[in-house]
Amino acid sequence: MTDTLIHISDIHQDGAATIANPRLAEAYRSSTVRLFTHRLSAIAEVPGFDRLRDLGRELKRQTIENLDFYLGQFADSVERNGGKVHWASDGAEVCRIVVDIVQKSAAQEVVKAKTMVGEEVELNHALDAAGIRAVETDLGEFIIQLAGERPAHIVAPAIHKTREEVADLFEEHVDPRRTLVPEELTAIARTALREMFQKAGVGVSGANFAVAETGTVVTIENEGNIRMCTTVPRVHIALVGIEKLIPRLSDLGIFLRLLGRSGTGQKLTTYTSLLTGPRREHEDGPEQMHVVLVDNGRIKSLADPKMREMLYCIRCGACLNTCPVYRKIGGHAYGGVYSGPIGALVTPEFTGIGNARELPFASSLCGACREVCPVKINIPDLLLHLRSEAQNHAPQKSGGLVSERLTFRMWAWAMRNPTAYKLGARLARLVQLLVARKGWIHKIPAYPASRWTKERDFPALAPQSFRERWKKM
Ligand code: SF4
Known part of the structure; x- marks a missing residue:
């Protein structure tokens, strides 16, 4: 893991800055309320949605409990399909593997589809340091790349940006013809990105799911850019967190129904791509497909019977949209690339509690996150567990902490x-x-x-x- 992976500053200070900024506060409020409302309407259409959540949870539980078996099965299936599997224990190793593949393919440019693992390991910095130009192609990621920021939300990275700010960024970096019309802004991004898809020798994507049985990498999206990234360049690299595994292709339907509805309130996202190996004879697609299986702190969580449940997460973002704390302080206050209730678990777990001891406390423990989670992760319970871990890893000299300890001892x-x-x-x-x-x-x-x-x-x-x-x- 590199030193730059986490930027935990002061959640109190950064959160207060969001609250004090009426534009930011309104952007977070309106967007999260909209996504939250869409979710409510979408799940109301499905009789027995709760049963579906139970099924999803049970499948995730089984997979995580037997992850060694499913990882082996997935890796064998990928290789059988003609793909190449790489194992990365930390962020630095992920970056080394990707840079090596890009250099061997003699590509100068890389197009990237949205990948939270890529953000987590700061892949763009590593590519940049190696003289390789990486361009984000998800519209939200494209915007925050131009702004030099981190994602503010798991599924809507530019949730905090207004149309005017996007127009400013595009005018400065992409096309001098300023417009505030959303369709025209999208067209400007599309034109710039089309050129990149044609030029880039390598496409990097994440994975929403990885099917052990068939070695299939599944991606879902609304823009079509992931499909372009994974099929147009000669080489496709998929970054897959090891918790993304699901056992069988027949299980996928359950997760697709849960994810679209919980995240954005859609029955299904617009594009679902199932990528099973590189091109075969008389077929389109990349000549090479590389799958990088990423640990970067996940195995540590797997070894902890309490925190293991965190790995069930399918990154839908519903817990962010419902969380009263996230709605107020926004995504960047959490410091890491993951924000909201799941970020308050993932960041301390992946980077070490000592680096993010404030995060488990960024919750009112109201339980709204547990109510909406499609795989019923008991987030408040895990936050409480991390709070006690945080106490054990606290800097002894902290004045606030000493008084806090003393108060609670007296209270007890x-x-x-x-x-x-x-x-x-x-x-x-x-x-x-x-x-x-x-x-x-x-x-x-x-x-x-x-x-x-x-x-x-x-x-x-x-x-x-x-x-x-x-x-x-
Ligand atoms: S913890 Fe649950 S609600 Fe939050 S992002 Fe993960 S799956 Fe979605």
Whole structure:
């Protein structure tokens, strides 16, 4: 893994910056509400959608529990079909493999379809360092590549960009004729990308699923660019996280129905491509197909019986769209390439909890993510698990953390001592007389509670405790 993989800065600071920016705040609000509403309508059309989720979960569970078997089967099937399998243990190895394939093919240019693994390992930087030009061809990824940013959402990377900002970027980098008409902006991108598809010697894609039985890489999309990336250049490289495996082709229908509806509210995305080996005689397609199977932290999660469930994720983005925290602070505040509730699990797992110890706390634990997850991952439970891991990996000198620990130790002690609890509650009620007004505390002067009242009011303690009222009754 390279040092540059993660850019965890200050989630509080970056989140506050999003909240303070009315344009950004509205972009996140309106887009997530739209995707959330589309999902609701789409799943309402399917009787027994919940049963479908159970089936998807069970299939994922079985696959992840037997991943060694399915990985072996998949690798054999790919090779049997004429493809070449590469195993990469970390991000640096993924980059080395891809750069090597591109250099051997003597290509100067690479077209890339949307791949979160590619983002995760910062493939574009590695290609750039090797003197190879890489162009993103997914419209959202194309936009953020021009802007020099990371994706703000798993399925909608440019969710935070307005039409005006896209027009500015296109005017500066692609075509000087400025337009604000969405169709014309899309046409500008299409013209620029068509040329790249024809020129590029290598196409790099991700994979939504990888079918062990047949060695098939499955990609889904709405724009058609993945199909171009994977079929027009002479060489196709698919970056496949090892958790993308599904056992059989007959299982695919379940996941396609779950993914489209949960992610964007579509019955099916516009294009579903099943790529099974390079071209054969009298067929179109790439001359070579390489599949890079990527670990980069996944095997560590697989070895942890608690966190293993995280690997069921099919990257639909539904948990982001429903999460009250993501909706407010936006994708970039999470620091890594994955954001929202699943990002708060994946980033600490893949990069080490010490690099991202704030992320599991970026949740109200309301459970909305678990409610919408098509494979029913118990995200709040996993976040709680990571929170305790984070405490174990905390820097000992952190002032905030020491006071936090002390507060919770005192709290735990008081909860176990009825007399102390009773006295503490009485004392707190007395002290709050200084700051409480009409049932609310608007400002707590002492840190760390002052951080809470900086943004919102705190409910005052009731004048009588439950025990006291109970006694009277
Ligand atoms: S955790 Fe569930 S809801 Fe979130 S992206 Fe993954 S599959 Fe979708």
